[in-house]
Every structure is written in C-alpha cells, then in structure tokens.
Amino acid sequence: MNLEAWGWTPFFTDQFPPFAQKGYLPARVIRGEKNYFRVICAVGELTVRFAGKLRHRADGRADLPVVGDWVAVEPQPDERGMIHALLERKSSFARNLPGRRKGKGQERIEQQVIAANVDLVLIVSGLDRDFNLRRIERYLTLVGSSGANALIVLNKSDLNENPLHCLEQVEQIAADTPAHLCMAHDPRQLEFLTQYLQPGRTLALLGSSGVGKSTILNSLLGEERQKIGAVSEAVGKGRHTTTHRELFMLPQGGILMDNPGMRELHLWGDEDDLSESFADIEELGASCKFSDCRHRVEPGCAVLAAVTEGGLNEERLASYHKLKDELANLQRRH
Ligand SMILES: Nc1nc2c(ncn2[C@@H]2O[C@H](COP(=O)(O)OP(=O)(O)OP(=O)(O)O)[C@@H](O)[C@H]2O)c(=O)[nH]1
Numbered sequence: 001m002n003l004e005a006w007g008w009t010p011f012f013t014d015q016f017p018p019f020a021q022k023g024y025l026p027a028r029v030i031r032g033e034k035n036y037f038r039v040i041c042a043v044g045e046l047t048v049r050f051a052g053k054l055r056h057r058a059d060g061r062a063d064l065p066v067v068g069d070w071v072a073v074e075p076q077p078d079e080r081g082m083i084h085a086l087l088e089r090k091s092s093f094a095r096n097l098p099g100r101r102k103g104k105g106q107e108r109i110e111q112q113v114i115a116a117n118v119d120l121v122l123i124v125s126g127l128d129r130d131f132n133l134r135r136i137e138r139y140l141t142l143v144g145s146s147g148a149n150a151l152i153v154l155n156k157s158d159l160n161e162n163p164l165h166c167l168e169q170v171e172q173i174a175a176d177t178p179a180h181l182c183m184a185h186d187p188r189q190l191e192f193l194t195q196y197l198q199p200g201r202t203l204a205l206l207g208s209s210g211v212g213k214s215t216i217l218n219s220l221l222g223e224e225r226q227k228i229g230a231v232s233e234a235v236g237k238g239r240h241t242t243t244h245r246e247l248f249m250l251p252q253g254g255i256l257m258d259n260p261g262m263r264e265l266h267l268w269g270d271e272d273d274l275s276e277s278f279a280d281i282e283e284l285g286a287s288c289k290f291s292d293c294r295h296r297v298e299p300g301c302a303v304l305a306a307v308t309e310g311g312l313n314e315e316r317l318a319s320y321h322k323l324k325d326e327l328a329n330l331q332r333r334h
C-alpha cells in the first residue's frame with residue numbers, strides 16, 4: 001500500500017510522530033457506512049471502530065472521523081482495527097444540520113462534516129429536470145468555504161436540446177470555476193477530467209441523487225463497481241441509489257469519492273463565503289453610495305442599478321440575498 005498514492009503528504013507526516021511512538025499506523029478512511037468504517041493502511045484494509053477515548057474527547061460530531069480523513073489506527077486480528085486519533089484536516093466539506101434539539105426546546109445547530117481532505121469537488125448537475133442555476137450557486141458557496149476547489153460537471157448533455165446554452169448560463173454564474181459538459185456513459189467524454197487527476201489528489205463527486213455521479217465513477221474505473229439507479233419518471237429525481245461514501249483509486253491516478261445524493265444543502269460558514277461565489281455582486285457593491293448597502297432598497301445602490309440596466313440577473317441577486325440571510329442567521333445562532 002502506497003500511502004502517497006492515497007493522498008498522504010508531509011502535512012500529515014508532521015502530525016504523526018506521537019502516534020507512531022504508540023505503534024499506531026497511519027490510515028485513511030475509505031468507506032463509511034451507517035454502522036462501520038473501512039480504512040486502508042500499510043497492512044491492508046481494515047474494518048474499524050472508534051476508541052472510546054476518541055468519542056469522549058470529540059466535541060460534537062465534527063471531531064469524529066469521516067470518509068477521507070487520515071487517522072491513527074491500531075491493527076487487530078481478523079482485519080479489524082481501532083481508530084485512536086483523528087489527524088488535522090487539510091480541508092473539510094461541511095453543511096449545517098438544522099433542527100436538532102438538545103435539552104428542552106433549545107434548538108441546536110450542528111455542523112456535519114461530509115467529507116475531509118478533498119482537493120477538488122466535482123459539482124455534478126444533470127441537464128435534465130435537475131438543472132438549476134440557483135442550486136449550483138449554493139454548491140459553489142459551500143465548496144468556497146471548504147478549502148477545496150470546485151469544478152462544475154454538466155452531465156446528461158444528451159437529454160438537453162441546447163446543452164451549450166446551459167453551459168453559457170453556468171459560466172455566467174461560475175466566475176473562475178471551470179465547467180464542462182459530458183455524457184457519463186461515454187468514457188471519451190470524461191477525458192477532460194484527466195487534466196485534474198494526479199496521483200495522491202482527491203476528487204469528490206457531489207450533487208443531487210440521479211445526476212450520474214456513480215455512472216461517472218464507473219466510466220473512469222472501466223467497470224461497474226458502483227450500482228446505478230434509474231431516475232423516477234414521475235418526479236424526475238433519483239432514488240438515492242448510493243447510500244454510503246467511498247474512496248476509489250482510479251487507474252488514471254488520483255482518488256475519487258462517490259457520495260450519496262444530497263437531499264438538502266444547508267450552508268455552513270459565514271457571510272464572507274459569498275465573496276468568491278458572488279464576486280460579481282460584491283464588486284458591483286463597491287460602487288454603492290453607502291458602504292454598508294444591503295442592495296435591497298437603498299438609494300444609490302449600484303447592484304440594483306445593474307439589475308435595472310440588465311447587467312445583473314434579478315434571480316441571481318435573490319439567490320445572493322437568500323444565501324446571505326441563511327449564513328447571517330447561522331452566525332447569529334452559533
Ligand atoms: N441519458 C443519460 N443518462 C445518464 C447519464 N449519466 C447517468 N445517467 C443515468 O442516470 C441515472 C442515475 O445515475 P447514477 O449514476 O445512479 O446517479 P447518482 O448521481 O449516482 O445517484 P445517487 O447514487 O442516487 O445519488 C441512471 O439511470 C444512469 O444510467 C447521461 O449522461 N445521460
């Protein structure tokens with residue numbers, strides 16, 4: 001097992017000496033099911049449990065290992081193991097799990113880390129009924145706060161009469177984030193991904209159920225390793241075929257994480273996270289009459305003027321306000 005090929009870097013080596021002293025091995029969490037985790041390490045793949053101390057020390061779920069994490073593991077007989085420590089993350093992709101209650105009537109907001117140590121997030125959309133610019137803006141904002149880079153993949157180009165028009169619309173909202181069209185069943189159409197693949201680099205597929213995440217993975221692997229499921233004709237949505245997260249080593253080099261489709265995507269972060277995903281609006285805002293302009297009703301607002309003049313899409317501004325309110329609300333409660 002080559003740790004580097006699985007993404008091990010000096011950033012993790014530097015953290016490991018105290019655990020090496022105890023005889024633990026560095027391991028990466030490659031699969032997370034409801035009841036068990038799998039890691040890969042020098043002695044192969046192990047099914048692991050969390051040490052009690054790790055659970056006790058964890059201050060909320062964010063401190064417990066997730067898929068993509070590097071951990072210190074103690075191998076045990078029968079391909080089992082015990083995770084004793086979680087190494088610091090290079091990046092983590094988190095969402096807000098709202099509505100959890102702690103004690104009597106007290107609403108608790110909780111950060112749910114979805115995946116860790118991802119270098120590049122592939123935001124996958126289907127060009128069928130799934131296509132939704134506002135959702136892409138939401139994903140871009142979330143990835144912007146994660147420490148990872150983003151890439152937009154517009155799949156199912158065969159199901160859209162004008163895929164190039166969709167691509168143009170996406171490019172207008174995506175600023176510097178590259179976007180590509182494809183049809184996942186055809187590996188030749190995924191060749192654009194090779195420029196993003198490199199040994200030890202971790203990519204993750206995110207998007208709604210049914211957009212073709214697992215189909216993309218299978219095409220890159222050249223075999224049907226993940227089950228894929230038909231989209232419901234009645235509602236045009238996927239059926240949540242993939243139910244766990246898992247890392248796969250790609251023959252082209254690089255590691256790809258397949259994920260379950262996301263039902264709800266509540267942001268986790270702060271208002272500054274909009275500065276990348278809505279750089280156009282923030283730039284316009286620099287010319288508003290008031291420096292604290294909220295671009296809603298204020299006089300001399302350059303953003304509202306751009307909407308009137310047609311330079312800025314009204315729905316994009318509404319999307320900005322919605323996400324900003326959501327983040328402000330989160331900050332207030334946190
Ligand atoms: N027409 C067309 N269908 C596609 C394409 N890519 C995937 N599909 C189909 O879309 C359906 C859903 O594909 P999956 O790969 O299971 O989607 P997923 O994103 O992994 O879905 P979940 O695991 O539920 O999150 C399957 O029937 C695929 O065959 C494409 O480019 N064109």
Ligand SMILES: [Mg+2]
Nearest residue numbers: 213214241242
């Ligand atoms: Mg899937």
Ligand SMILES: [Zn+2]
Nearest residue numbers: 288293295301
């Ligand atoms: Zn303004």
